[in-house]
Amino acid sequence: MHRGWAEARRIARDAVKPLEAVELPLGEALGRALASPVRALVPMPAYDNSAMDGYAVAGPGPWTVVGAVRAGGAPYAGVLAHGTALEIATGAPVPAGTRAVLPVEHAVHSGRRVSGTVASGKHVRRRGEDWPEGAELLTTSTTVTAAVLGAAAAVGHDTLLVHRRPRVSVVVTGDEVQTSGLPRPGRVRDAIGPLLPGLLRAAGAEEHGLVRLADQPDALTAALTDDDADVVVVCGATSKGPADHLRGVLRALLADVRVDGVAVRPGHPQLLAVLPDGRCVVGLPGNPFAALGAGLTLLMPLLTELGGHREPAPVTAWAAEPLPAHPSDTRLVPVVRSGGDVTPVGHDRPGSLWGAALADALAVVPPGWRGGDVELLPLP
Numbered sequence: 328m329h330r331g332w333a334e335a336r337r338i339a340r341d342a343v344k345p346l347e348a349v350e351l352p353l354g355e356a357l358g359r360a361l362a363s364p365v366r367a368l369v370p371m372p373a374y375d376n377s378a379m380d381g382y383a384v385a386g387p388g389p390w391t392v393v394g395a396v397r398a399g400g401a402p403y404a405g406v407l408a409h410g411t412a413l414e415i416a417t418g419a420p421v422p423a424g425t426r427a428v429l430p431v432e433h434a435v436h437s438g439r440r441v442s443g444t445v446a447s448g449k450h451v452r453r454r455g456e457d458w459p460e461g462a463e464l465l466t467t468s469t470t471v472t473a474a475v476l477g478a479a480a481a482v483g484h485d486t487l488l489v490h491r492r493p494r495v496s497v498v499v500t501g502d503e504v505q506t507s508g509l510p511r512p513g514r515v516r517d518a519i520g521p522l523l524p525g526l527l528r529a530a531g532a533e534e535h536g537l538v539r540l541a542d543q544p545d546a547l548t549a550a551l552t553d554d555d556a557d558v559v560v561v562c563g564a565t566s567k568g569p570a571d572h573l574r575g576v577l578r579a580l581l582a583d584v585r586v587d588g589v590a591v592r593p594g595h596p597q598l599l600a601v602l603p604d605g606r607c608v609v610g611l612p613g614n615p616f617a618a619l620g621a622g623l624t625l626l627m628p629l630l631t632e633l634g635g636h637r638e639p640a641p642v643t644a645w646a647a648e649p650l651p652a653h654p655s656d657t658r659l660v661p662v663v664r665s666g667g668d669v670t671p672v673g674h675d676r677p678g679s680l681w682g683a684a685l686a687d688a689l690a691v692v693p694p695g696w697r698g699g700d701v702e703l704l705p706l707p
């Protein structure tokens with residue numbers, strides 16, 4: 328039975344749990360999901376310091392300059408006395424007794440004395456004013472971005488506890504599929520093998536290997552059996568023709584088929600199954616645009632969940648032109664974005680990736696849709 332588009336995606340997410348946690352140096356954690364919260368190991372700022380290059384001043388001015396302190400230099404020993412000032416660099420520790428920091432461009436110099444106007448407390452960053460020690464800065468499941476790495480380093484972390492990335496094997500089937508050069512009559516260039524690594528990377532997964540098989544059940548059985556990836560993606564062989572062996576092979580392997588077809592165009596023959604040992608199999612239709620649509624429908628949510636990532640918030644946009652709705656199925660339509668609007672690009676037959684290659688996203692057009700906002704699946 329074909330599942331509805333949203334239902335199929337929910338089943339894919341619910342089919343798995345996040346993979347185990349690994350502790351990695353910051354430099355290796357980018358793109359993974361946090362397996363535990365990031366807490367501040369130190370307060371921020373860690374000590375009272377100057378927000379400006381200028382003078383730390385004590386009491387009312389004018390002030391006699393009694394020394395200088397640079398960021399990274401030795402802090403000023405002792406308490407700054409009333410009527411004195413310390414030349415200070417941005418980020419350098421302010422001594423006890425500091426009333427404020429007078430920015431250098433506001434200071435009037437007269438020999439060893441400076442004067443100027445500055446409100447009490449101005450330009451001093453107090454210890455812990457951004458967050459106290461122990462504060463939970465980022466929750467579990469946050470995807471590690473460049474900014475997350477910087478924030479984690481700033482509060483003292485050298486490593487992060489993150490989920491292991493899903494390993495994905497790819498099996499491209501088809502007697503007619505060739506991997507290089509101009510396709511001869513009766514042959515077709517593999518368009519799915521080259522498309523998948525980008526999709527896997529965008530989902531935070533890693534490609535574990537790619538094999539190409541003729542349309543032959545024993546070879547497919549062996550490929551699904553002799554494999555230690557978390558997910559096997561089989562391209563082609565999802566339909567009902569004499570060369571389409573995936574369903575029969577899954578039955579023989581006693582797989583639990585969770586999704587057997589999705590009410591979506593293109594991509595309706597896609598499927599999701601769980602093998603007895605817990606590994607998942609995702610079947611992508613052979614038509615390349617259908618394979619892309621199915622990759623975004625079932626494979627992406629599955630990998631997002633396995634990697635421990637939060638479900639991304641839906642992105643919506645206004646359809647500036649009518650999008651072709653189907654009476655009973657969801658349609659995935661390549662669109663370009665401009666401001667808050669989307670416009671279809673056409674060239675979107677199931678066998679053609681031209682439209683998708685021109686597009687920024689696939690618009691999710693619900694059955695019977697009559698205009699308005701649509702959800703977008705960004706194209707990686």
Ligand SMILES: Nc1nc2c(c(=O)[nH]1)N[C@H]1C(S)=C(S)[C@@H](COP(=O)(O)OP(=O)(O)OC[C@H]3O[C@@H](n4cnc5c(N)ncnc54)[C@H](O)[C@@H]3O)O[C@H]1N2
Nearest residue numbers: 501515516517518519563564565566571612613614615617
């Ligand atoms: N009787 C029915 N026939 C078909 C149905 C159906 O419901 N009933 N569905 C059609 C739809 S929709 C799709 S999509 C395809 C799915 O077929 P398969 O997943 O079994 O894939 P193949 O039959 O092997 O190939 C379909 C098509 O795609 C070309 N192909 C295959 N692999 C690649 C590749 N790696 N790169 C580029 N092109 C590829 C292949 O040559 C065929 O033209 O079934 C329909 N039929």
Ligand code: MOO
Nearest residue numbers: 593594595617677
């Ligand atoms: O739906 Mo097929 O999956 O149209 O190409």
